[in-house]
Amino acid sequence: MMIGIIGAMAQEVTLLASMINSPEKRIIAGVEFIQGELQGHQVVLLRSGVGKVQAAMATTLLHEHYHPSMIINIGSAGGLISGMEIGDIIISSESGHHDVDLSPIGLEPAVLPDLPKTFPSDPELVALVEKVLTELDINSKIGLIATGDAFIADQKQVAMIKEIFPNVLAVEMEAAAIAQVAHLYQTPFIVMRALSDLPDKEMPMSFVEYLDLAAKNSSQIVLKVLEALPAQG
Template sequence: MTGKTIGIMGAMPQEIDGVTALLNNPVRRVIGMRSYTSGTINGINTVVVFSRWGKVAAAATAATLIHVFNVDEIIFTGVAGAIDHSLNVGDIVIAKRLYQHDMDARPLMQQFEVPLLGKTFFECDDSKLNKIREAISPLIIDGILKDRIGADVLAQFGISTPNLHIGDIASGDQFFANNEQKATLQAALPTILCVEMEGAAVAQVCFEHKVAFTIIRTISDAADEQSHIDFPRFIEEVSSKYSVCIIKQLYNTN
């Protein structure tokens, strides 16, 4: 990563605040109602920004990082709702392929296909995914998350030993809060592990500008009728600390 400029995005201010605090010599700049903070982490030029919710907000933020700050890579970290039943609250998902589940221009083209690109998903290459997995695995294997957050706090959310997954993520401008939504998505895209509102939009912008991207999500809920319960507290006490730990591992800081 040396010599590059990295953009770090998140859709929740609580998750980004902790990452912003990692910056050395921070400089803040407001563009388009967003606050971009530049500095260095472990000697690497970095720009951190709270993107806000949704695909449009995420795409606009990613485009600004690319055109104004000239980033070479964008990392998005934040929460997601579990779609695959094997996932549990506290698990980490690294995106392999990202779909826009609300993209549907039928009968002009097949469902999920992005107009003019001829693509139904955006993909991260295997070599990059393996490097990310190696960097993040110690959070679980070495118990770093438990040490940083506290086993008692994790236990309050039913988290004992979180797992790390690599797989498909679906993005769309819709908060999943019932099993009917989950069943519909699973029927259409059976490989999806989790759902959120920004990742595929960031991936599309990066694809179109030939910029590397990494989407990493923490499972906050089961995307069902209980998905709203304790969500703000989970963001504050768990996922915000996950984000800091993940960035530290990726930057190889202590």
């Protein structure tokens, strides 16, 4: 079983990269893939780059060259609900594109032709991660993560996203693209993001200040989830 782990930025994959045993590195189309053993599992870790195109390309390359049995997307996100703090964890029950709008030709906002409005995460992975987070006593929520090619920095943008996804918990720039590719390849996936900015904070400054904390927290959760997965025989 090969587990694909995707982060967008260097800060989001550095900790895990340093812990992979017998790493084999390969660069394809500018994306660095690191294959090796982590917590008793064969993994391939990659930094996709920021945004939906980079994420979709990297996830496709991952499938074509490494054939993952599951995909875990890690990193940071902006929180869109109250009661959460910087570093808290959001787990995707589903992911969707908040910047897709084909309503002038009769489709619902966020819907692409022949695709669902949201891409559901694997329920077994969600249950496993929820169990791990409960045991660790980490503040977390499970719900919808919205994706778009923009840094969301004001309440007008937040309101527009909530019109499309009223139950959205967090926003970022890669998850739904990864989820869409995984959906098409029928690969189980989950998104685990730590909050780096919140709606009641100065978002751009908060993101810069707390990115490293968010990256560290999401990476540590990945390690615990890998521990909890059945060992490979």
